[in-house]
Amino acid sequence: MPLLQKVKIAIARRRLTSLNMKGDANPLEEWIHGKVRAEVKNSREFREATGGLERVSRDDLREFQLHRLRRQMAYVIENSYYYKKKYEAAGIRPEDIRTWEDLERIPLTDPADLAAEPLTFLCVSQSKVMRAFTTSGTSGTRKRLFYTQNDVLNIVDSISAALRSVGMSGKDNLQIMFPAVSAWDPGLMLDGACKVAGLNSTVCSSVDVDEQIRTMRENDTKVMIGLTSFLYRITLLARDRYDLKGFGMKAIICSAEPLPEAMRREMRAAWGCKILSQYGMTEMGLATAIECEAADGLHMNEADFLAEVIDPQTGKHLPDRTPGELVFTSLSMEGTPLIRYRTRDISFLIEPPCNCDFVTIGKMGKVQGRMDAQTKIGYGQKIFPVLFDEVLLSISGVMSYRLTLDREGYRDLLTFTVEVQGDHDGAKERVLEALKGLDEIREPLENDLILEPVIELVEGGSVAFAPKSKVIEDRRKNYDRQAKGS
Numbered sequence: 001m002p003l004l005q006k007v008k009i010a011i012a013r014r015r016l017t018s019l020n021m022k023g024d025a026n027p028l029e030e031w032i033h034g035k036v037r038a039e040v041k042n043s044r045e046f047r048e049a050t051g052g053l054e055r056v057s058r059d060d061l062r063e064f065q066l067h068r069l070r071r072q073m074a075y076v077i078e079n080s081y082y083y084k085k086k087y088e089a090a091g092i093r094p095e096d097i098r099t100w101e102d103l104e105r106i107p108l109t110d111p112a113d114l115a116a117e118p119l120t121f122l123c124v125s126q127s128k129v130m131r132a133f134t135t136s137g138t139s140g141t142r143k144r145l146f147y148t149q150n151d152v153l154n155i156v157d158s159i160s161a162a163l164r165s166v167g168m169s170g171k172d173n174l175q176i177m178f179p180a181v182s183a184w185d186p187g188l189m190l191d192g193a194c195k196v197a198g199l200n201s202t203v204c205s206s207v208d209v210d211e212q213i214r215t216m217r218e219n220d221t222k223v224m225i226g227l228t229s230f231l232y233r234i235t236l237l238a239r240d241r242y243d244l245k246g247f248g249m250k251a252i253i254c255s256a257e258p259l260p261e262a263m264r265r266e267m268r269a270a271w272g273c274k275i276l277s278q279y280g281m282t283e284m285g286l287a288t289a290i291e292c293e294a295a296d297g298l299h300m301n302e303a304d305f306l307a308e309v310i311d312p313q314t315g316k317h318l319p320d321r322t323p324g325e326l327v328f329t330s331l332s333m334e335g336t337p338l339i340r341y342r343t344r345d346i347s348f349l350i351e352p353p354c355n356c357d358f359v360t361i362g363k364m365g366k367v368q369g370r371m372d373a374q375t376k377i378g379y380g381q382k383i384f385p386v387l388f389d390e391v392l393l394s395i396s397g398v399m400s401y402r403l404t405l406d407r408e409g410y411r412d413l414l415t416f417t418v419e420v421q422g423d424h425d426g427a428k429e430r431v432l433e434a435l436k437g438l439d440e441i442r443e444p445l446e447n448d449l450i451l452e453p454v455i456e457l458v459e460g461g462s463v464a465f466a467p468k469s470k471v472i473e474d475r476r477k478n479y480d481r482q483a484k485g486s
Contacts, residue, residue: 015153016197018160026357028290028299031161033360035303036064043067058352058360062100065306068331069339070094073106076337079123082113083339103308104316108327109341111143114283118144121336129335135282145282146335154332155285158301159190160197162290165299166223166251166276173200173219177226177234178256179207179465189286190225207465209237222250225278228257229400230465235270236399236421237461245272253278253290258367258386262394264295277366283338284328289364292356297363299354304332307364308340309349312371323348323368344371375405375474377412378444385471391434397422398431399460405474412450412476414441421460428455 017038018031033056040047046067050060073094076083087093090107097103114121122129124146131147147155168174174194178187187203194201204215212234215221224231231254238244251274252267259277267275276291279298288305289298300307306329309318318324326347329339350363369384377383392401399419406413416435420427435441435453444450 016157016160018157018164018197026165026292028161028165028301029358029361031157032061032301032303036061039064039067056360058362061302061360065302065331066097066099069103069306069329070097072329072331072333072337072339073097076123076339080121080337082117082120101317103306103340106340108315109338111283111342111344114336114338114341115143118146118336121338122146123337124148124335133282143283147285148334151285151333151335153196154304155189155287156193156196158285158304159193159287160199162278162287162301163194163197163199163223165292166253166274166290168199168223168250170198170200172222172250173202175212175216175219175221175224175226176201176203177205177212177224177230179205179227179230209234209241213238213242216247222248223253224249224251225253225255228254228259228263228277232263232267232393233399233465235267236397239270244270247271249273251276255280258369258389260386260389260393262390266393279364279367281328281343283336283341283343284330285333288328292354292358294355296355297350297365299358299361299363302361305329306331307349307362309347309364318348320351321348321365323365325371326364326367345369346371373472375472377405377414377440378449379447381440381444383440383472387438387440388435388471391438392416392418392431395427395430395434397427397460400463401471403472405472405476407476408451411448412444413454414450415454415456417456417458419458419460419463424457427457431455 017034018027036056037053040050040053046064049063049067053060071094073087077087077094078084086107092105092107096105128148129146130149130152133145133147135143135145163174174190176187176190187205191201191203200219202215202219202221204212206212231252235244249271252271253276254263255278259275264275274293277298278291279289280286281288284305287301289300291298308327309322309324310316310327311318312325323346326343326345328341328343330337346368348365350365352362353359354363367386369386374382374384388401388403392398397420399421401416401418404415404417406415416431418427418431432453432455436445441450441453445452
């Protein structure tokens with residue numbers, strides 16, 4: 001490593017609080033508490049509001065979030081053309097927000113606005129932008145985000161704390177497995193974060209199973225992180241050829257896509273380690289929440305993000321464990337801070353404590369789908385990829401599937417192309433039976449509004465892996481387009 005780069009890394013490490021944690025709490029929770037305590041020292045307003053802190057409680061953390069939200073609102077009003085106009089039109093001021101209920105008074109930020117005019121959100125000069133990222137555009141439109149040096153270092157710090165919370169130590173190697181994704185490569189951020197945080201990492205983006213296994217052996221990999229569908233694919237293709245449990249993996253972190261329980265079971269059986277889900281989005285700095293071994297929701301970085309779940313029709317808050325649209329506010333971003341940003345993801349909130357060692361940090365439920373990935377069949381039944389994931393991927397040998405929607409006369413035709421590893425005997429019948437067990441398929445079938453689903457089987461491993469590919473293709477000319485976002 002060049003001397004200049006070593007010096008830069010050494011300087012950056014001094015600013016990472018995750019490297020100095022020595023308490024008995026979970027590393028991520030301890031890191032979050034550290035940021036709350038730092039705010040007590042740095043802000044007289046927050047110090048007076050809390051009376052100083054000996055121990056951080058749930059109420060203290062909520063007060064911290066509202067305090068940081070008010071400060072962030074003042075920051076964007078001063079520096080963002082978009083928010084200055086938006087809040088002036090709404091007649092809303094930072095000092096108006098004092099309680100959780102007051103959040104509903106703040107206008108929501110729509111992803112379409114960010115996609116259309118990203119520079120109106122930028123709060124710093126271009127000279128202060130360290131990194132710029134473009135989202136993958138899975139939902140149809142790409143968005144441009146800008147990060148300052150402070151933003152990047154804070155993300156690195158949070159990644160370091162999260163990796164330590166799943167059991168990774170300075171002696172372990174993290175294998176980063178994101179096949180090349182156009183304009184969106186979290187592997188680069190993760191690898192850079194590990195280098196700065198003093199953790200070992202290896203990037204292997206190859207879709208070749210043998211190369212992935214060889215890389216694990218050469219680097220003595222103990223933790224893996226990657227695209228959920230890719231990690232699952234590698235598992236199924238490798239488990240009959242290699243002793244996967246022999247690697248002694250500590251944890252496998254599934255990212256960027258939902259983790260169906262069927263996938264978790266197969267992967268846990270193959271590797272013999274904990275299989276955890278991670279949630280992040282480019283708009284919020286990639287690293288937002290991570291699952292614990294309790295597998296009942298993902299613990300959020302509530303020092304840097306405030307999460308809400310709302311009824312997408314009314315905009316009102318929904319109760320604990322009630323699914324709705326996930327809304328995020330970035331509490332510390334400098335480059336492109338977003339306030340009450342609509343994610344289009346369907347999830348729910350879970351208040352602490354957790355059955356693991358987290359005491360004060362809230363959780364979000366596993367994402368149940370995307371509002372803009374829904375469509376309708378029959379007489380209005382909503383279908384979306386996660387709906388089929390649990391039933392199809394639980395069938396032995398099923399690696400992936402694609403659904404094509406057509407219309408014949410007044411009825412919808414669903415064609416499932418299913419990739420199956422191993423013996424195909426009886427696979428078509430098992431797939432069809434599983435689909436008919438879903439209310440969304442059974443009811444329109446009984447009412448003669450859809451034809452019996454067509455099942456086409458292809459050999460496992462014969463389909464080229466396509467990162468974040470579209471699972472449902474709707475080719476109908478006259479269907480209810482209002483389902484998108486309903």
